[in-house]
Amino acid sequence: MSHIFTALPQVLVDGLTLGAIYAVVALGYTMVYGILELINFAHGEVFMTGAFIGTGLLLSLGMFGIDMPAWITLILILIMTALLTGLLGIGIERLAYRPLRKAPKLIPLISAIGISFILQDLVRFVAEMKTGNYIVTGTTLFEGKFTIPFSSIIGSFQNATIKTNTIILIGITIVIMILLDIFVNRTKWGTAMRAVAQDQETASLMSINVNKVISLTFFIGSAIGGATGFLFAQQYATIDPYIGFILGLKAFTAAVLGGIGNIRGAMFGGLMLGVLEVFAAANLSTLTGGVLGSEYKDVFAFAILILVLIFKPEGLFGKSVKEKV
Amino acid sequence: MSLLQIKGLTKQFGGLTAVNQVDISIRPKSITAIIGPNGAGKTTLFNLITGIYKPDKGSISLAGTSLLNRKPNQIAGLGIARTFQNIRLFKEMTALENILVGMHNHLTSNLFGTLFRLPRVRLEEQNAAKHAYQLLETVHLADKCNELSKNLSYGEQRRLEIARALATKPKILFLDEPAAGMNPKETKELTDLITQIRNDFDLTIILIEHDMKLVMKISEEIIVLDYGQRIASGNPDEIRTNPRVIEAYLGKGAVS
Amino acid sequence: MIRMDKWIDTFQKNRTSQFIVLGLFILVSSASVYFLERSVTAFLLLLGSLLLLHYTHLTNRTKWIVGLLLLVVIIPLATSGGTSQQDYMEVAVQTGIYVAMALGLNIVVGFAGLLDLGFVAFFAIGAYTYGIFASPQATQLFHSDFFPLAGTWFWPFILIGGFMAAIFGILLGIPVLRVKGDYLAIVTLGFGEIIRIVFNNMDKPVNITNGAQGLSQIQQPEIFGFTFSLASQFYYIVIVILLVIIIGVQRLEHSKLGRSWKAIREDEIAAQSMGIPLVKTKLWAFALGASFSGMMGVVFSAKNMFVDPSSFTLIESITILVMVILGGMGSIPGVILGAAVISVLNLQILTEVTNFLTQNISIPDTLSPTKMQRLIFGVILVLIAVYRPKGLITAKAKQYDPAKLAEQPISDK
Numbered sequence: 003m004s005h006i007f008t009a010l011p012q013v014l015v016d017g018l019t020l021g022a023i024y025a026v027v028a029l030g031y032t033m034v035y036g037i038l039e040l041i042n043f044a045h046g047e048v049f050m051t052g053a054f055i056g057t058g059l060l061l062s063l064g065m066f067g068i069d070m071p072a073w074i075t076l077i078l079i080l081i082m083t084a085l086l087t088g089l090l091g092i093g094i095e096r097l098a099y100r101p102l103r104k105a106p107k108l109i110p111l112i113s114a115i116g117i118s119f120i121l122q123d124l125v126r127f128v129a130e131m132k133t134g135n136y137i138v139t140g141t142t143l144f145e146g147k148f149t150i151p152f153s154s155i156i157g158s159f160q161n162a163t164i165k166t167n168t169i170i171l172i173g174i175t176i177v178i179m180i181l182l183d184i185f186v187n188r189t190k191w192g193t194a195m196r197a198v199a200q201d202q203e204t205a206s207l208m209s210i211n212v213n214k215v216i217s218l219t220f221f222i223g224s225a226i227g228g229a230t231g232f233l234f235a236q237q238y239a240t241i242d243p244y245i246g247f248i249l250g251l252k253a254f255t256a257a258v259l260g261g262i263g264n265i266r267g268a269m270f271g272g273l274m275l276g277v278l279e280v281f282a283a284a285n286l287s288t289l290t291g292g293v294l295g296s297e298y299k300d301v302f303a304f305a306i307l308i309l310v311l312i313f314k315p316e317g318l319f320g321k322s323v324k325e326k327v
Numbered sequence: 328m329s330l331l332q333i334k335g336l337t338k339q340f341g342g343l344t345a346v347n348q349v350d351i352s353i354r355p356k357s358i359t360a361i362i363g364p365n366g367a368g369k370t371t372l373f374n375l376i377t378g379i380y381k382p383d384k385g386s387i388s389l390a391g392t393s394l395l396n397r398k399p400n401q402i403a404g405l406g407i408a409r410t411f412q413n414i415r416l417f418k419e420m421t422a423l424e425n426i427l428v429g430m431h432n433h434l435t436s437n438l439f440g441t442l443f444r445l446p447r448v449r450l451e452e453q454n455a456a457k458h459a460y461q462l463l464e465t466v467h468l469a470d471k472c473n474e475l476s477k478n479l480s481y482g483e484q485r486r487l488e489i490a491r492a493l494a495t496k497p498k499i500l501f502l503d504e505p506a507a508g509m510n511p512k513e514t515k516e517l518t519d520l521i522t523q524i525r526n527d528f529d530l531t532i533i534l535i536e537h538d539m540k541l542v543m544k545i546s547e548e549i550i551v552l553d554y555g556q557r558i559a560s561g562n563p564d565e566i567r568t569n570p571r572v573i574e575a576y577l578g579k580g581a582v583s
Numbered sequence: 584m585i586r587m588d589k590w591i592d593t594f595q596k597n598r599t600s601q602f603i604v605l606g607l608f609i610l611v612s613s614a615s616v617y618f619l620e621r622s623v624t625a626f627l628l629l630l631g632s633l634l635l636l637h638y639t640h641l642t643n644r645t646k647w648i649v650g651l652l653l654l655v656v657i658i659p660l661a662t663s664g665g666t667s668q669q670d671y672m673e674v675a676v677q678t679g680i681y682v683a684m685a686l687g688l689n690i691v692v693g694f695a696g697l698l699d700l701g702f703v704a705f706f707a708i709g710a711y712t713y714g715i716f717a718s719p720q721a722t723q724l725f726h727s728d729f730f731p732l733a734g735t736w737f738w739p740f741i742l743i744g745g746f747m748a749a750i751f752g753i754l755l756g757i758p759v760l761r762v763k764g765d766y767l768a769i770v771t772l773g774f775g776e777i778i779r780i781v782f783n784n785m786d787k788p789v790n791i792t793n794g795a796q797g798l799s800q801i802q803q804p805e806i807f808g809f810t811f812s813l814a815s816q817f818y819y820i821v822i823v824i825l826l827v828i829i830i831g832v833q834r835l836e837h838s839k840l841g842r843s844w845k846a847i848r849e850d851e852i853a854a855q856s857m858g859i860p861l862v863k864t865k866l867w868a869f870a871l872g873a874s875f876s877g878m879m880g881v882v883f884s885a886k887n888m889f890v891d892p893s894s895f896t897l898i899e900s901i902t903i904l905v906m907v908i909l910g911g912m913g914s915i916p917g918v919i920l921g922a923a924v925i926s927v928l929n930l931q932i933l934t935e936v937t938n939f940l941t942q943n944i945s946i947p948d949t950l951s952p953t954k955m956q957r958l959i960f961g962v963i964l965v966l967i968a969v970y971r972p973k974g975l976i977t978a979k980a981k982q983y984d985p986a987k988l989a990e991q992p993i994s995d996k
Contacts, residue, residue: 041765101969108698109972111765112908115700115901116964123958131947247897248776254769297784304773311762311770377856403858417849420842421980423988428846432858434839438867441838442831450993452838460988469989473982495858 006285011152011162013281019168019237021276022175026230027253028260028268029182030091030223036199036263037219038103043114044094045227046250047121048087050243052228053235054125056083057140058132064141072143076170080229087228091220100213118247126243137242140235144170171233178226179269185222186265195219199263248300252279255307261317271318279303330355330531331376331499336385338368338375338555345371347555349385353499353548358525358532360542362566363552364575369535370412372552373501377409378402389498404432406498410488410505412535418477422468422487425476426459429494459494465527466490466520482513486520493528500524502534506541514538518545543567551575601639605649608632613657616671617664623935626671629661630923637916637976654822659815672814676886678926679821680879683828685906685922686915687875690832692904693913693978694841695868696848697760698768701775702903705873707782707895708751709744709880711792713737714890717802720793734805737885741824741878748877752869760865775900783892797891801884817886824882828875832915835871837981844868845913898957902929905960908967911974920975929956 027049034042059079063070070078098113126136146166152159186192197205198215206212234249235241256275260267283299310317331353338346346368353359361369374380376387378399387394394402408429417425434455440448463469466486471479476487485505492500505521506514518541525532536542542549542563549566551559553575559566566572594600609632615625636649662671684706691699715721717737721730732740759770786794804811804820811817835841843864846854855861884890902925910921937951948954967974 041769098965098969105968105972107764108692108696108912109968111698111768112904113965113968115904116961116968119901119957119961120965121961123955123961127950127955127958251769251772258766293788295784295787297780301777301780304777307773308758308762308770311766312758315762315766379852379856398860399852399855400858400860403856409856411853415850415853417846417853419849419978419980420845421982423983424842424845424980428842428854428859429857431839431843436839438840441834441840444834448838454992456983457988457990457992460983460985469985472985472988473980475980491857 006288008158008160009284011150011159013284014277015150015162015164015168017277017280018273019171019276020280021256021273022172023230023234023237023249023272024253024256024276025269025272026175026178027227027250028256028272029179029265030227031250031254031257032260032262032265032268033195033219033223035257036265037195037216038099039107040099040110041114041254042094042099042220042223043111043250044098044117044121045223046246046248046253047118047125048091048094048224048246049227049231049234049249049253050241050246051090051121051125052083052087052231053241053245054129054138054231054243055086055228056080056232057138057235057241059083060140060143076143079232080174083232084225084229087231088221088225090228091224092217094224095217095220100216122243122246129243137240139240142167142236142239144236165237167233167236171237174233175230178229182222182226183265191215191218251307252303255303255310258307258315258317259310261319264317264319267317267319275303275306278306329353330390331533332386332388333376334386336372336375336387337383338371338380339383344555346375346382349552349555349557351550351557351560353531353533355531356525356529357548358521358534358546359548359550360546361533361535361550361552362537362539362542367552367575368555369552370503371555373409373503373535376402377407377501403495403497406496407501408492408495408497408499409501410485410492410503412503412507414481414484414488416476416484416488416491418475420476421473422463422476422479423456423459423472425487425491426462426494427455429491430455430459431495433496462490462494463487465493465524482509482517485509485517489520489524493524497530499531499533502532502536504535504537506536506538514541517541521545595640598639598641602641602645605632605635605639605641608635609653609657613661616661620665620667623931626662626674626931627927629658630927633923634920637920651826655819659818663815669814672818674927674930676814676817676821677930678923679818679825680883681903681906681926682919682922683821683825683879684876684903685910685918686828686832687872688903689907689913689915689918690835690844690872690875691868692907693911693918694836694844694848695865696844697865697868698765698771699869699872700768700772700897700900700904701778702771702872702876703895703897703899704755704775704778705748705752705876706880706883706899707778707890707892708748708873709877710884710890710894711782711798711880712744712747712877713740713881714798714801714884715791716740717885718798718800720790720798723790731800731802734802734810734885737802737804737881738806740881744881745874745878748880749870749874752873753866756866756869757862760862760869772897772900775895775897779892779895782895792892795892797889797893798884799889801888801890803888804885811885814886817882820882821879824878828878829915829919836915840864840867901960905963909963909974911976911978914974914976914978917974917976917978924975928959933959 027045030045031042034040056079059082063075094117098117099110102110102113129136129138144166148164150162150164153161186195194210194215195218197208197210198212202212252275253272256271257268259275260269260271279299279302282302283296286298286302287295329352333349333351336346336349337344349372361372363369371380375382376394378394378397382395389405389407392405394405417428434451436448436451460469460472463472466489468483468487468490471483476484479487489502489505506517509517521532522545524530546563549561549563550557551566551572558571558575559569612625612628612632615622616629619625633650633653636646658675662668688699688702691697716730717732719731755774759767759774762770782792783795785792811820843854843859846857846859847861847864851861906922906925907918909925910919911917933952937953940946
């Protein structure tokens, strides 16, 4: 049992890394849900597409022998990936959701699943054409590794290692979250977004272009989701077209945990889920006396989702909404 | 002897008290109207009685049976039926099927009987369809029996909702703005229909309505709500001249 | 042109001529299946005669008789002509299994309006229920000579498998059904994955499912000393179960329970106000829908003599959903059509097209149509959602005869 405690620093580092990814992807779910009350099932796939676009750009830069300082490459690729996935998000909304705004709720959900599948297969197709395998391993921009001396703080802690990539990932996701928070709460477009989320009709009467706001929401959600995809690829090196589905599901869990529609809640939910999951993966076996192994970590995440949805569907920070009768 | 007894009923949404310490007592076979300005808590009151919302305080009892802590379907089973302000028909079902759904509690068929199509179940289904048709005749919709309810006109939908509520064989029928959106001719027909079903089905009727002509014509008792509180009750003549009611509708100073 | 219209008009009303045309069609297509060596086109045409039958104006009775004749006699006979009978029958058996599952999911999604993305879990429950007890796995578990059960146990196990799936449907349903609307889709998806992961890992601490290796040497069905082993023999088992299921759902559709499902789908609050208990009614949908899957799960494991968790992935759940959506939510003939189209597409057409392409023009393996299943499903889902949300055959409401309704009710006392 004692090693649970001693390994805690590493669990925390790994958990926060995964959690930061969940948090940013969760933002995409929560923003769209806040505005359209729609679970954008395809969002996990946008994240995955971002991972492939980013990795593809990096590989082709290498192929053309373009040599830049690593941090310029990183920023350039992040911006390009964000732009492309942002546009992809707008396209998805136009094609699969906008025609269905008045349809029964089941229908847009179905087209969302459809889009998910299309993206998975298109990405698989391109990846296989280019590399011969749909599982792609990219090159890493930053190789370094650090040791954080937790043992010097509390004697029984083990030290934790952290990759340069991880520091960058956590840093950038924090910047994204702060910028988004400022955007939504302080700018004119952010206000328009919140207005549309409250009441589309009234917002349109206030001469807010609802369609534009919805497109913008999809653009931002998808852009940051896609960019995070690239950071994910950098962090874990190997990607395949099917990473988006389960990750998307977990990010959605994070969004629900924080109260769907609530942006700060989604950030917190993501970090919390990440830490819980890594903790479970590391310690489930010890805690259950070997009955449940780390294979059950996904079960653990789903169990959280189901428990929250059943007992506190408004999430930890959401307000409960009564249906109008 | 009152059929429906409500005491001290209170419901809050966040900081807003939608229904505040309301007492109501309804005599059997009466027609009661609940009126009041928008946002006075009328529909909330209906939702509390029919079990869609849970009250914070107070009691509701139907013929001595408490309705508190019961689900809407159980309350329906006890003899309370309702229509909705924004029409809630089963859109993709026909007019006749809508009524058959209303008969739910009075059909006895179980899974076994359905799967083996027992003679008892077949007879029950045939009779149910015939009864449903009679109800459609009552609300003058017999010729629309096979029409999907979403394809009916607005006035027809309102009447179908009443027939569907009648199918539950209620003791009390709650009508939430039955005349909303109707033209004067339709409203006139509706007024007659309400009186007629009260007599034919031995019903107690409670309605929310903004059309004062209709209210004054058919109700025996009127209850006025304002800001969630009962500010007046009495027969139409008493309400017409009550200064608090006039104030609630026209604002302070209108009386003096 | 006018004369043509008239001719079509008479044809539409004339049952005899429809009957003759249908008969000719069946004759020609079954003859070509019989004489041509492995012609997918001919086989599809033969199956298409069932669809044609649906669109004729023949009486229900005639439709049933012709349909049964086609399924029980003509199709098995026509495919027995060449060497590829077992291939055809394999496709037919798989299709039948999918049709049953799609009809089950249709109760949940189509009638009750509850989007279930983990439906294949119930198929897995059925398959494992029979698989565990009819394979050497049971000997390990119970240390008794009684196990593995003999093939004669297959028959009661069809019901037991259905029952187990129904129980699990209810167990999952009790917590899950408190969740509303589109959240339900996510939760059921999670549950589907949980079931698969659990089956994949239940080889320890006690070995129940044999984990990722799966269960093998599952007993084949046996009756009066006859063992079912070929696809053409399983075909009849599937047809019988399927017929029972079709008659069952048809009776349910316009019953008190069926109307309650649709009422809940249309408007939960109004349905409750009419006296319908929400949770109980939804649980019935879950349980009955699941039981169809469970029954076919038993057939599946007995036919393959093997089960492992890889047969029960999310893509299987989505496949069944695509069938329901394509065919038309809530429409029994539609769902049957949808399931048949998708299974035949998956099992035959894609493979055939791939073979054709690789033989004639060299295409990269990546492009092979068998691999593009997800793309095809995705496109179908989006197109149907946007352009035809009610599916290929729209669900029809029951039409009553006003003249009969106007009669006095018969007293049943």
